[in-house]
């Protein structure tokens with residue numbers, strides 16, 4: 001029997017692939033439902049997502065479902081976003097990014113004369129580089145010689161430099177650079193440390209588009225759960241695995257509660273670092289030391305609310321203040337009528353800060369954010385249904401040190417990610433965001449498929 005630990009996006013995708021290859025598969029999930037960080041949050045009669053969940057990788061999700069023998073559109077209704085995001089500053093300045101390149105460029109030109117040409121050139125360059133490198137998103141870590149193909153070699157200098165370098169090279173105003181790199185602010189990373197591929201985001205928005213899943217992102221793992229059951233995967237919810245026993249280079253058993261279960265192999269969708277440093281017994285001391293040094297990404301603080309939003313309130317509104325973490329206010333019903341009155345406030349926290357601050361400091365920060373006035377513009381009758389601080393994310397989702405896995409810095413990306421097949425045991429594999437250079441739900445699904453491929457190809 002193959003044991004899959006965790007029913008997050010990565011675990012579900014792996015389990016389906018292994019079952020489709022004829023293996024007996026059981027998924028052990030510590031919580032009562034599938035989805036992990038992309039799972040459903042039920043509050044005040046509303047089925048909500050944990051985060052904002054803007055989907056920037058429709059091709060990656062389509063590819064994943066295809067690999068699983070399914071068609072994404074049969075399961076998930078993706079709603080394209082017209083205005084994709086808006087970044088605001090306390091002085092009232094704004095930058096808006098639309099699906100339309102022309103509209104985005106035109107508005108930039110109005111506020112920053114000369115910006116349209118620069119922006120269009122940047123998007124064109126990034127679109128070309130993205131097209132060259134996109135296939136790597138769906139393969140195991142590339143070998144250096146794969147990058148040496150003439151069509152790809154031009155992308156090497158691009159990958160060696162951080163996002164901040166590429167944005168600065170545009171010559172666009174600093175505020176515009178920050179607005180374009182906002183997805184690194186929300187991961188609590190400075191532009192100068194963020195990996196180059198984040199520079200693709202505007203190019204993806206203007207070509208592929210950005211989407212939300214009708215009803216919420218949780219509909220995606222829920223669909224995978226149904227597909228997995230149909231494929232014969234067994235699920236054991238509310239069952240936390242506390243140990244993976246290793247004998248030499250093989251894992252032999254897992255421990256769940258007082259059960260000691262023999263396994264042919266394990267795919268762990270539990271946090272990658274935690275799997276290798278805590279779950280596997282005995283661990284490899286040298287590997288553990290190295291992994292414990294990796295910088296981590298905190299899930300930040302979140303406030304789940306309902307309220308009435310005036311029509312002009314956009315889907316995603318970021319607030320950027322100098323020297324402060326950015327904030328994000330999300331209003332769902334403007335883009336998805338199945339989520340009436342749902343609102344969310346989300347703010348990143350630096351992982352080192354959050355650990356030092358502890359629950360008390362984290363709660364103080366949460367309250368500061370709630371009491372700010374900027375997000376209330378155009379919003380009435382607010383009711384808070386729930387809140388989350390990093391320690392709560394950690395407890396609910398069984399995260400490693402309350403983190404969403406290693407934070408993807410430019411340096412870490414150059415060094416490589418955690419491998420799908422770690423050297424510690426030949427029949428232990430990792431699936432999920434720790435093994436992919438990015439923390440999107442599509443990437444976690446792709447990672448699960450690649451982990452299963454490592455098993456079926458080796459057989």
Ligand SMILES: Cc1cc2nc3c(=O)[nH]c(=O)nc-3n(C[C@H](O)[C@H](O)[C@H](O)COP(=O)(O)OP(=O)(O)OC[C@H]3O[C@@H](n4cnc5c(N)ncnc54)[C@H](O)[C@@H]3O)c2cc1C
Nearest residue numbers: 006008009010030036037051053054241270432433440441
């Ligand atoms: C606030 C927030 C906003 C986000 N926004 C976006 C977004 O806009 N777009 C996007 O694409 N992505 C977004 N993400 C990221 C995305 O949700 C995650 O990267 C992805 O869902 C991670 O999937 P995973 O497979 O790596 O594992 P996880 O979701 O971490 O799932 C792992 C599963 O394993 C279980 N588990 C752990 N340990 C054990 C154990 N010992 N025994 C049994 N079970 C165990 C957990 O309970 C969990 O169900 C966001 C995440 C957060 C937190």
